[in-house]
Amino acid sequence: MLSNSLRDRDIASQLHPQTNLSLHEKTGPVxxxxxxxxxxxxxxxxxxxxxxxxxxxxxLGLSESRLAEAATRQMGVLPYYQNFAHRATEPGIQLAETLLEIAPVPMSKVLFQSSGSEANDTAIKLVWYHFAAQGRPEKRKIIGRNRGYHGTSIASASITGLPHLHRDFHLPLPNFLHVTCPHFYREGKPDETEEQFSTRLANELDALIIAEGPDTVAAFFAEPAMGTGGAVMPPKGYFEKIQKVLKKHEVLLIADEVITGFGRTGNWWGCQTFGVEPDMITCAKALTAAYMPLSALLISEPVYQSMKAQSEKIGVFGHGYTYGAHPVACAVANEALRIYEEDGIxxxxxxxxxxxxxxxxxxxxxxxxxxxxxxxxxxxxxxxxxxxxxxxxxxxxxxxxxxxxxxxxxxxxxxxxxxxxxxxxxxxxxxxxxxxxxxxxxxxxxxxxxxxxxx
Incomplete structure (x- = not known):
């Protein structure tokens, strides 16, 4: 039987995310x-x-020895170093190079964090940084989708379109907007085809951007296939039509590949499966097969040039995380990517x-x-x-x-x-x-x- 001491110790000491806390006091954990x-x-x-x-x-399952060995080797050589202010480690350099090589569309640079929430939060900041560099600081509104999931930090939860992540947290923040979930079964009209449904959603997005003012709308976040919203697949023609609207209004597209990256949809990236051509890509989860916490934000050349210009103007790029590009996490990710390729996973x-x-x-x-x-x-x-x-x-x-x-x-x-x-x-x-x-x-x-x- 489950040890009562473990059950009682857990109830007494630990909070569990996405859990009814009152019910947990009665049932305890598995x-x-x-x-x-x-x-x-x-x-x-x-x-x-x-x-x-x-x-x-x-x-890669729960017993991949190569990942454990990669972590052990790196811990024996250099268990930690930071990558602020002109510092780097070989595992981080190697991982950035590999991610740029396998990216679904050309990308320029990689910025590392520890979670998907942090990666999406960072993407929001870089969207704002990018348009500030262009002399358009008013272009800062962010559009997500109902039932979309992008994390639980203050900003990433604001893009997320799930009400229980907003209620009584005073979220979403101002300037975060949402459009219809692209779930044809639930949101399509009886007389619509999937293609017509996609057209309606693209028109809805276009109308929202125009109503808000294209000079104020900065970015659109989308998972290639929606995960926490219920494993929702995009309807026919959806991303093709959506991307035309975004390009017309100079709105950046951020692909949230935190769930869909690294094989989940049958390709390296969900963007490849569903024809998405983003300006930035966030990824995490299967990047290390979950053996270490790590996320990455892939940045296009235009966004990097804006970042470079701003850091020259200000004197520094004022962003970063203590554990970004952690050498042990990067070593595990490098090994995971090798396994995906070498073993035909x-x-x-x-x-x-x-x-x-x-x-x-x-x-x-x-x-x-x-x-x-x-x-x-x-x-x-x-x-x-x-x-x-x-x-x-x-x-x-x-x-x-x-x-x-x-x-x-x-x-x-x-x-x-x-x-x-x-x-x-x-x-x-x-x-x-x-x-x-x-x-x-x-x-x-x-x-x-x-x-x-x-x-």
Whole structure:
């Protein structure tokens, strides 16, 4: 059984993000003890398939010895150094070079942080810095999308389009705007095609920029495929149409690849999968396969030139983090990128994604499921109360959360996100484990449907 001392110590001492704190005092934690491959084992000895890669991040599973060895080697040589004021380390230099080599569009420089939130927060600051250098400091409004997720810092949460990240935090900050979530199943009109839906959303963005004043709008943030918003795939023509609007109004496009980068969608970058050509790219999570905290912001040449001009004018580039370009984290990232390439990990995602999608897609016929969507190893299952009207369940009933808990009881970690369930296993998952994901999730769906009396 779970050690009462661990349970009580956790409740007494630790806060848990994205958790009902009052409920946690009653239920306590599930304490995880060890991991092997794509499986995680708790202190009761029960083993689960980690079907969410932790938080979309453990792309190489939980026991990749090469990453541990890379960290150990670097710790033995130089466990830390900062990169402020003309200092650098070899792992950071190497990682920056590699990221520029594999970037989906030409990029000029890389700036390192420790988390996706920090990377997106930094991108906002550089957007403002860029337009200040151009003599247009009033061009500073930032547009995100409803249900988009970009982090939980004050600024990154302001781009995020999820109400529970705003409520009673006095967010979003002024000058942060949001447009319609590009989820055709939920937001499309009955008489629209996907292409028409994309056109409507592009027109909405155009109208917003014009209403706000193009001289005041600086940037648009978008995940190539939306993660925490429910594993939402962009509709046909969406990014092509959106990018035309942004270019017309000289609005920068920042691609948030924190979840989609490094193989999740079947390519190195989600931008390659969905035809996105950004001015900046943020990435984290699978950059180190989550073995060390690290994020990177890739910056285009025009933005770098603005930064250079401003630092000359002011005398210094006034930004940075203590652990940016941490040599141990960079060493782990360098090894992770080698593994992705040398072991054919990313090249193998297409076949694994086809297998997982082939098993999950027929669940659209299940009485609880309205839509199954995804690509690569990133899938969302929309839970509905009425398949005809597409109406979700009353949120107070927490039906997706009940499906999540039923799957957990079956030995599968998945995640309820709004009215959807997300499944995004490590890229190293085996075919037999993919079969087990489907079996356990299907069993959980049937269990909840039976409890609701609709199976």
């Amino acid at each position: 304490v995880m003890a060890s991991g092997q491959g794509v499986e995680i084992t708790d202190t009761n000895g029960k083993t689960y398939i980690e079907g969410m890669s932790g938080l979309w991040c453990t792309a 990313i090249a193998g995602v297409a076949a694994k994604g086809a297998q997982l999608g082939g098993l999950l897609t027929p669940l659209a016929d299940h009485p609880l499921v309205g839509e199954v969507r995804g690509t690569g190893l990133m899938w969302g299952i929309e839970i509905v109360a009425d398949k005809v009207t597409r109406a979700p369940f009353d949120p107070a009933r927490a039906i997706p959360a009940k499906v999540q808990e039923a799957a957990f009881a079956q030995g599968l970690v998945c995640r309820a996100l709004g009215s959807a369930i997300a499944i995004a296993p490590p890229l190293v998952i085996r075919p037999d484990q993919i079969d087990a994901v489907h079996k356990r999730f299907s069993t959980a769906l049937d269990q909840i449907a039976d409890e609701l009396g609709i199976l």
